Amino acid sequence: MLEAFAASTVAMATPILLAALGELLVERAGVINIGIEGAMLTGAFAAIAAAHAGGGALAAVAAAVAAAVAINALFALVVVNLAANQVVAGTAIDLLALGVTGVLYQRIFGATGRAFTVAPMPPIALGPLARIPLIGPALFDQSALVYLAFALVPAIAWTLGRGRFGLRLRAAGERPEAADALGLGVYRLRWIALLIAGALSGLGGAYLSLAYANTFVEGITAGRGYVALAVVIVGRWNAWGVAAAALMFGAAMALQFVLQVSAGALPYQLFLALPYLLTVVVLAFVGGQAAAPAALGEPYVRG
């Protein structure tokens, strides 16, 4: 059972981690993207729609990425070029995605409730590593998206901590007017961060529909985008911290299965609520402001 719990933790953490790593880049560049939930949802839907249209797993993932990138491009246009309020624009994106995916889902799949399912993404076992007791199945017998998500952690940690692009991104998030005065191009940096984040949320959404649920239902993301936002704060705007926080929330989600089996007396809704309760409790105790990028969420207009 512990083995299953570990595997489930990693699986549950993956979509959150993908989205949170994208959000990490965006926030370090000074933008807060609440629309992340909508981008994930759009990705999850586009993946299933592409599979329904006869595409293979790769085509489905590509469709998810393209759709979520498009959503983030819209967000970037509104908050970067038009300097709109980021929270309002992000919320609008969430509502837009919820509505559009709901309507399109009914148009394509009908309102009968007969779900369209896909074959789950096959796990790729990494030879003898997958047979290590306890952690083997969790870490080395997962789908390609899981490996990608965790491989991105050191890559993004390096970029943000040591890379030239990451340094410029941080500059844009600390003092955009100073970054612009040095010719760094704040608008361009924020656009790039948002497009990368779009791709990552699309992957996270695709993972949810293709590898986890094997289908699409309205609101399938169930707040995972918001959890990803919390994960960035709990992870102190640092890739390693984000990975640890994503695993913690993954564990809380995996725990609901274990507890539902072992503690039959308690109402199951309690366990379903566990990850969200954890979000509230952890955020209440993590004082985030000291580590947050100084210009986070402030609209910046070039002089």
Next chain:
Amino acid sequence: MLETRSIVRRFGRTLALDRVDFRARPGEIHALIGENGAGKSTLVNILAGRLRADAGEVLLDGARLPAGSAARHPRRARIAAVYQSPMLFERMTWEENLALGGYRAGASPRELDAVAVRARTAAAQAGFALPPPRAIVADCSVAARVRLEIVRALSFDPRVLMLDEPTSLLAPAELEIFLAALRRLRAAGRIVVIVTHKLAEALAVADRITVMRRGRVVAELPAAHASAAELARMMIGALPEELRMPPPAGAETPAAAPALTLERATLARDGRRLLDEISLAVRPGEIVGVAGVDGNGQAELVELLAGIVRLDAGRVTPVPDAAHGAVAVIPQNRDRDGLVLEMTLWENLLLAAPVRARFIRRGLIRGRAAQSFCASLLDRFGIRAAAGPAASAAALSGGNRQRFAVARALAAAPRVIVAHDLCRGLDLAAAARVHRRIRDFAAAGGAVLLISTDLDELLECCGRLFVIARGRLIETAAADRDPARLGLLMAGAGA
């Protein structure tokens, strides 16, 4: 040569620059002087490519610079600027700050070490030192930050280096090093443009001086042929007779009982004493000055007197309490600590408890009465607000905001006024008017504590003068009343 031809720039209906022709030659330090609002910063921003001109052109060595190019391609345009408000990334290391400039490096330890080597060479040429490896900018002194900005500007290898009021934050001793660095840059054949409203500085360091007034160039002359009086006259037209200062009110202490007393006031944070046994008494009719380099406890002293922080030891009489209103505070950062920018002027006025008390009846604000009082105040203090009392504080210019902060403090009819950098952002004439108001307040029996980094202001206005250094307060003797001697005390040499 750096040259502008007939630059025009409007902000709304205000003509900020009116056909400005400006010339600065290689191997020359050129001072651009003028009052606040004369258009100096606008001109610098246009030269630096951060603002577009409505008409006219900028030429560097005869070649026309496309609008905005200096900001987009600082390396190619070869014009670098150090701005009035520091443009550093506070939470990064200084090496990272420089890597973001002309060195164009990443943040790996190897790259940052390489940046540090190049930066130290450039700094050594200019004649100053840089912080220890990997120091965070927020922990660096103000002087170190100005140096970092200059080194970062130099990292672009600019032909033109522009410095917008760079010395306003420097102590006298640091100023000398800084001016020496400018002379070295001149010797290297660069065009150095320094924007300032301090005449002594312009005369001390510049080869040529351009004077601006109300968006126009009124004179360009060699510094050797200029006198401070003549420059002042050109900057402000003529200083009205009523604003000429009477001599300072001597050092003798009036006999009345103190209106404000601090006894061994001590404030500690994280084991460090930010205020270290400060004792001070300010009597009615007296203007007492506190000089010091920023960050030596002034902010804490003001917060203490505003009732924001509590003492760890010692005593303040009267007990600071903004609701009581015996002490009115004019904070250094009026936009952050003094005004709520989104609110209207009359609402801001009512934020002062003693004023508010006059306009509240049975828990309700008498809006119309408050507004007409606010209007009379705006009128009396010459505060220009297009929409009158209903204007938002944000709509006021910096100088008018400061005047409003002073007006509100006086309107509260306190016994004591505590002012931190009273004339921040005010030009000579406006500063003279504010000083006049404060003197009148003291003459009518008010007590004033004036905390400032501007030694000229303190020497001109204050009777007794103290120096604050590392949280300790030192009373100065009559022999200390001279900027060089005070500079030593401010650096902690006399403690």
